[in-house]
Amino acid sequence: MTQFITAVLTSLSSGAIYALMAIAIVLVWRSTRVINFAQAGQAVLTTYIGYTVIQRTGSFWLALVVAVISGAVIGAVIDRFFMRPIFKRVKSGPIVMIAPVVATLGLLGIIQAIIGFVWGITNQSIEAPVSTGGYKIMGTVIAFSSYNLLVLVFVAVAMLLLTLLFQRTNVGLALRASAYSPEIAKLSGIKVDSVRTLGWALAGAFGGLAGMLYIPGYFLYPNAMDLLLVLGFIAAVIGGLESLFGAFAGGMVLGFAIIFSTTYISPKLFFPTAFIVLIIVLLVKPAGLFAPKKSRGA
Amino acid sequence: MSLTVEGLTIDHGAIRAINNVSFKVGQGQLTAIIGANGAGKTTLLRTLSGLKEAASGSATWNGSSILGVRAEDLARSGIMHVSDGKSVIAELSVKDNLALTGLWRKDKKDVAAATKEVVELFPILGQRMNQSAGSLSGGERQMLAIGRALIARPRLLLLDEPSLGLAPLIVEQIFQTIKSFVKSMDLTVVLVEQNAMGALKIADQGIVLNLGSVVLTDSAENLLNDPAVRSAYLGF
Amino acid sequence: MKKAGKVHKPTTTRKRLLLFVLFGWLLLILGDRVGELELYQGSFVATYALAITSVVLLTGYSGQLSLGQSALMAVGAYAGALSIFNAGWHPVIGLIMSALIAGVFGLILGLVAARLSGPYLAGTTLALAISLPTLANQFPILGAEEGIAFDVGPAPARFGEDFSQYKWFFWISALASLIMVFFIVNLLSSRYGRTFKAVRDNPVAAQLSGINVEQLKVSAFAISSGVAGLSGGLLVMLISGVSPSAFPLSLSFSLLGAAVVTGLYNLKGVILGGLVLVAIPEIADSLVSRIGGSDNLTTVLPGFLVSALLILAVVFTPNGPGHLLKKHH
Numbered sequence: 001m002t003q004f005i006t007a008v009l010t011s012l013s014s015g016a017i018y019a020l021m022a023i024a025i026v027l028v029w030r031s032t033r034v035i036n037f038a039q040a041g042q043a044v045l046t047t048y049i050g051y052t053v054i055q056r057t058g059s060f061w062l063a064l065v066v067a068v069i070s071g072a073v074i075g076a077v078i079d080r081f082f083m084r085p086i087f088k089r090v091k092s093g094p095i096v097m098i099a100p101v102v103a104t105l106g107l108l109g110i111i112q113a114i115i116g117f118v119w120g121i122t123n124q125s126i127e128a129p130v131s132t133g134g135y136k137i138m139g140t141v142i143a144f145s146s147y148n149l150l151v152l153v154f155v156a157v158a159m160l161l162l163t164l165l166f167q168r169t170n171v172g173l174a175l176r177a178s179a180y181s182p183e184i185a186k187l188s189g190i191k192v193d194s195v196r197t198l199g200w201a202l203a204g205a206f207g208g209l210a211g212m213l214y215i216p217g218y219f220l221y222p223n224a225m226d227l228l229l230v231l232g233f234i235a236a237v238i239g240g241l242e243s244l245f246g247a248f249a250g251g252m253v254l255g256f257a258i259i260f261s262t263t264y265i266s267p268k269l270f271f272p273t274a275f276i277v278l279i280i281v282l283l284v285k286p287a288g289l290f291a292p293k294k295s296r297g298a
Numbered sequence: 299m300s301l302t303v304e305g306l307t308i309d310h311g312a313i314r315a316i317n318n319v320s321f322k323v324g325q326g327q328l329t330a331i332i333g334a335n336g337a338g339k340t341t342l343l344r345t346l347s348g349l350k351e352a353a354s355g356s357a358t359w360n361g362s363s364i365l366g367v368r369a370e371d372l373a374r375s376g377i378m379h380v381s382d383g384k385s386v387i388a389e390l391s392v393k394d395n396l397a398l399t400g401l402w403r404k405d406k407k408d409v410a411a412a413t414k415e416v417v418e419l420f421p422i423l424g425q426r427m428n429q430s431a432g433s434l435s436g437g438e439r440q441m442l443a444i445g446r447a448l449i450a451r452p453r454l455l456l457l458d459e460p461s462l463g464l465a466p467l468i469v470e471q472i473f474q475t476i477k478s479f480v481k482s483m484d485l486t487v488v489l490v491e492q493n494a495m496g497a498l499k500i501a502d503q504g505i506v507l508n509l510g511s512v513v514l515t516d517s518a519e520n521l522l523n524d525p526a527v528r529s530a531y532l533g534f
Numbered sequence: 535m536k537k538a539g540k541v542h543k544p545t546t547t548r549k550r551l552l553l554f555v556l557f558g559w560l561l562l563i564l565g566d567r568v569g570e571l572e573l574y575q576g577s578f579v580a581t582y583a584l585a586i587t588s589v590v591l592l593t594g595y596s597g598q599l600s601l602g603q604s605a606l607m608a609v610g611a612y613a614g615a616l617s618i619f620n621a622g623w624h625p626v627i628g629l630i631m632s633a634l635i636a637g638v639f640g641l642i643l644g645l646v647a648a649r650l651s652g653p654y655l656a657g658t659t660l661a662l663a664i665s666l667p668t669l670a671n672q673f674p675i676l677g678a679e680e681g682i683a684f685d686v687g688p689a690p691a692r693f694g695e696d697f698s699q700y701k702w703f704f705w706i707s708a709l710a711s712l713i714m715v716f717f718i719v720n721l722l723s724s725r726y727g728r729t730f731k732a733v734r735d736n737p738v739a740a741q742l743s744g745i746n747v748e749q750l751k752v753s754a755f756a757i758s759s760g761v762a763g764l765s766g767g768l769l770v771m772l773i774s775g776v777s778p779s780a781f782p783l784s785l786s787f788s789l790l791g792a793a794v795v796t797g798l799y800n801l802k803g804v805i806l807g808g809l810v811l812v813a814i815p816e817i818a819d820s821l822v823s824r825i826g827g828s829d830n831l832t833t834v835l836p837g838f839l840v841s842a843l844l845i846l847a848v849v850f851t852p853n854g855p856g857h858l859l860k861k862h863h
Contacts, residue, residue: 029653035653035656085849086848086849090848090849095798095848097599098599098794099848101656102791102794102844102847102848103844103845103848105790105791105841105844106841106844109837109838109840109841110841110842110845113835113837113841114834116830116833117834120830121830121834170397170401173390173394173398173401174398176389177390177394180387180388180390181387183349183381184386186349186369186370186373187349187369187370187378187380187381188373188398188446189370189401189402189450190370190398190401190402191370191402192370222834226783230661230664233657233660234657234660237654237658241653241654266672268668268671268672269672270668271665271668271669272665272666272668272672274661274664274665275661275662275664275666278661279658279661282649282650283646283649286650286651286654287654
């Protein structure tokens with residue numbers, strides 16, 4: 001029984017982190033139709049920035065704020081000064097599909113190299129702001145701590161804010177319109193390029209949040225976020241890439257599948273589970289669980 | 299306020315879509331551009347609204363050049379393009395579709411007033427406000443697309459094939475509505491149509507486009523009575 | 535846009551065969567003249583060139599973006615290792631099994647892949663790349679973390695006493711790669727192969743003209759997997775054993791990068807691609823020792839160079855260096 005409760009709770013907190021990364025990927029995909037592999041680099045960079053803030057001030061909370069803000073700034077800068085020029089240059093031919101992916105992979109390598117050069121390649125660690133010791137249930141210590149709870153609360157609040165932004169504000173409407181139909185948005189007078197940059201900034205902020213919440217308990221090194229990026233991407237694909245709710249659901253599905261298979265079958269099944277869940281979902285729904293139904297007549 | 303196009307040439311990949319086209323549309327005039335499929339009509343409109351680059355030539359609205367200006371800036375300066383067929387965002391509600399052209403406008407009171415006028419013009423939209431645009435019929439989508447453009451209080455309206463894929467009765471209704479609001483709002487309109495008859499009936503001026511070149515420019519009335527035009531484009 | 539009326543002068547298969555034999559013969563002569571290190575590096579160049587061929591075939595010719603080539607290489611590597619180490623088969627049969635089993639695996643995967651578009655396929659192959667090698671840990675027969683040996687043995691005695699192990703590696707990898715690439719080049723220039731391009735450039739038109747797009751995509755996936763499998767077998771031959779860590783995700787990324795750098799749409803660049811992958815760590819090393827950089831710099835420079843090259847390639851020669859040359863002429 002305690003094992004089951006533990007599994008449920010850890011699934012929730014793992015899934016929440018995957019969901020954050022999945023949302024970062026979906027935000028960029030919706031705004032520019034790019035799978036941003038550099039997100040792993042961006043998130044690790046902002047976490048290093050947060051790490052530096054902690055070194056100087058000792059405050060995790062200040063570091064979290066700085067990481068989220070710098071994530072937004074870095075995301076916007078990458079879109080404005082890196083992706084946009086590439087899109088302008090590479091307009092035709094079959095490379096159009098591949099170029100952005102390759103460009104973000106290249107950018108990932110560059111960011112990681114720069115981080116390694118500036119901060120070194122040895123493992124660093126970030127101390128969690130609250131206890132990481134597991135709670136006690138019926139006398140047994142379980143693998144779910146105050147920190148895991150904190151992560152859950154943070155992800156819930158971030159999701160709520162993002163949903164409000166998208167559904168209740170003018171900026172949100174512009175973001176949605178530009179994602180679904182950049183051309184109609186432009187013809188309606190919406191500055192689609194700026195809206196896209198905003199999408200990248202939001203994604204960067206979510207990546208920054210994901211990094212700062214993920215690293216306590218793990219180590220910080222230039223490639224620390226690669227795995228999270230892959231899992232976030234898989235979660236995003238499971239959710240259908242288009243929908244923010246889908247990304248959240250995809251993260252949770254992945255979290256539960258991984259934790260339950262590693263708890264009850266074999267701890268070695270971590271990665272195979274991710275693949276199997278993805279394949280099953282895509283075989284049933286080739287465009288993911290929450291792909292919007294398109295009913296465009298023309 | 300007039301639209302002047304001179305020597306406009308547009309390439310579509312390796313193909314020359316529009317070749318040395320010139321025409322003028324006076325203030326408050328409705329000009330119909332007619333021609334067969336592939337005559338370059340849509341390419342011409344897409345260039346005038348900033349979606350496509352021209353190879354050479356000029357196009358001015360109100361005395362200033364509109365070539366090379368971004369689509370969203372042209373939209374904000376009063377040039378509204380309703381692109382081909384049913385250009386609505388299917389995933390958004392009718393209300394949200396209508397709101398798009400009001401997002402950037404400072405005068406929110408006027409946005410509300412314009413929205414009210416549009417709903418009066420197309421009452422069916424009022425009943426469908428909270429439905430997704432994807433659930434609308436073809437005619438309703440066309441009304442929504444035109445309504446969205448009108449909320450921006452445009453001065454120049456570029457309409458691309460509003461009759462495309464609609465039942466004859468609906469086509470008639472759409473054309474009559476266009477005619478009525480163009481007069482009441484004193485709009486300048488370029489209407490691109492394959493349905494030459496319907497378009498010329500409500501137009502002041504007509505331009506016949508064939509394989510990217512202007513073949514004929516005349517008053518709509520003369521074109522309707524021109525035997526060559528009748529046999530080639532009107533089918534009788 | 536296609537130039538109409540371009541004179542198509544087909545190189546006949548026989549001419550091409552002659553060319554490949556000549557090239558192979560040159561390589562073997564060259565193999566006699568260089569040192570052991572060069573032979574070893576040359577073997578890697580040939581192996582990587584073959585792996586890049588599989589990427590060019592799948593992504594360049596059939597338009598399916600796969601991030602999982604390293605997983606398919608792993609399948610080939612394990613299949614070959616089991617054939618040689620467990621079944622005790624001849625190394626040549628082992629390498630053929632590498633290609634065959636990976637091809638069959640790719641066929642199954644291709645059936646799934648053909649239903650998926652762009653990012654969904656990328657995501658699936660990415661998941662495959664991280665999960666498949668770790669699956670080996672599950673089965674004792676695959677040797678878990680330590681892996682299993684992949685030993686092709688020394689060169690046959692009739693080649694003489696001073697025929698070194700590295701030269702033998704070079705012979706095997708160069709010849710196997712040449713034969714495979716020859717097969718692929720012929721396939722692509724056949725009527726069947728040309729439909730790949732038609733499907734990539736305009737799937738709708740291809741479908742309308744009666745091409746079975748899905749079937750073609752599946753077969754491209756299967757063939758590409760077979761090529762990747764052989765290169766996987768060769769790779770673990772060079773490092774004498776196969777283990778999950780031999781096929782990291784970064785290998786898939788490097789191969790895709792090399793394919794883009796040397797031209798995603800032609801096979802002529804694959805040797806250059808192999809050279810680039812082998813040369814970059816060397817260049818980085820010599821750069822660091824020349825400017826006297828720190829340990830940090832030594833570690834990060836190869837990654838930096840590969841990434842920078844990737845970005846430059848996308849920005850300046852998105853359709854490959856060959857395309858750039860053509861434009862200037």
